[in-house]
Amino acid sequence: MVYYPEPIAKLIESFSKLPGIGQKSATRMAFHVIGMEDQDVNEFAANLLSAKRDLSFCSVCGNLTEADPCDICSDEGRDKSTILVVEESKDVLAMEKIREYRGLYHVLHGTISPMNGISPDEINVKSLITRLMDSSVQEVIIATNATSDGEATAMYLARMIKPAGIKVTRLARGLAVGSDIEYADEVTLSKAVENRMEI
């Protein structure tokens, strides 16, 4: 067991809290930071703080934003009759990259997971239902990932929404089972939207 001076031990601990970063990578990163220029380290620290301080979740759609409502919700040019439902804010970015979808979004911040005991109350579902009650939405496109939790969430949402007379569709199966929207290439993603199917 190697004992590092406390400041670096703490830095390693911080890095190791990031997703996919084990002890070894965290140690490498920590030593890399120590070797960085002061200016770069200051900027890095400032960026971390600013990302946390200056961003919040849009009170309408749940997307990460600096302004509330977010730029997409407050864009008069967007098609307000369609809401595309995604698991995470990064999925909104993936969809925006293909530049074809012009409707609105709703970010769930997770999925319903019977296996892990995550109920609909623990994700951003209630505000979606509220949104649908007092708006002119005609279609909800469910773009949760093609995982079992993503499917369970899609089925749950369809059951909740369809009785209101709103069309519910799901992205086409161009996306491989188990795959994440954020990693889909732009052609696949735009085909998946184009060939979406009613559920």
Ligand SMILES: [Zn+2]
């Ligand atoms: Zn928004």
